[in-house]
Amino acid sequence: MAAQPKKIIIDTDPGIDDAMAIFLALRSPEVEVIGLTTIYGNVYTTLATRNALHLLEVAGRTDIPVAEGSHVTITKGTKLRIADFVHGVDGLGNQNFSPPKGKPIEQSAVAFLIEQAALYPGKITVVALGPLTNIALAIQQDPSFLKNIGQIVVLGGAFGVNGNVNPAAEANIFGDPDAADIVFTSGADVLAVGINVTHQVVLSDADREKLASSDGKFAQYLCKILEVYFSYHRDAYGTKGVYLHDPAVLLAAIDPSLFTYTEGVVRVQTSGITRGVTILYNKHKRFGEETEWTDKPTVKVAVTVNAPAVVKLIMERLMDS
């Protein structure tokens, strides 16, 4: 008998690469998307909700609930850093899509996360593609969430490399460093995939042409919205391709064997010039003194990725849609 698909909730701030990840999930028989929860990051939360509903309408999957997440950081910060220069002002490549017909469910993202984890104890994977506010709030608000949640797969961090917001910090962690530190030290089964790994997963110009020439519904849609993302990468990195952060991380939730991992304690700097930096203690040295890493739960952190296999799988699934 075929294995039951893994139930996933995607916590997302769509976002062009978020759109790819959501479509990829909907084309992946290994997982069942039981809901989308929204968060600020690439766009403000209100627009993230609108875009999540829109993407599900494009996919013909309005059966999937969307629960709106926090509009502020866990410390109630409202000076959010929004990456409209990466994704366009609408978050989806400046396409002026008409507003979605659907509405988010009444329940908040945090309430939805807590409820679903309790309904399916140990069975749900949260794929967190934005700042970690909703997940940290779920951890704080209900002690049962930590016990009930299966795995939390996080796109976040820059382990041993420069960030993408500044030399220290990666965008999702920078968005809410306090929330990230709560999640990483919570004791949950956390797998973090940082940009040290996702920067190896590149969609080239040639790949994009291949997507454009396929008649896959998702491929066609994505080709429309990808131009802004390509142009940002050309300006910021001088590359002709784009980084597939979110879809790569979705695949880490689906098939962990596409990546290799290490395990250790991750702490996040929450202030100062290195605010948002992620530091993994690899346990190679036993420190004589207590540190801020001592006696904290460990998480898994991705180290390498089989990039050709990941890009191939993403392409295949988006073209076959």
Ligand SMILES: O=c1[nH]cnc2c1ncn2[C@@H]1O[C@H](CO)[C@@H](O)[C@H]1O
């Ligand atoms: O330069 C950037 N600033 C802010 N966000 C970015 C930048 N580049 C990519 N992303 C977005 O942040 C996540 C990965 O860190 C991805 O979701 C990507 O779309």
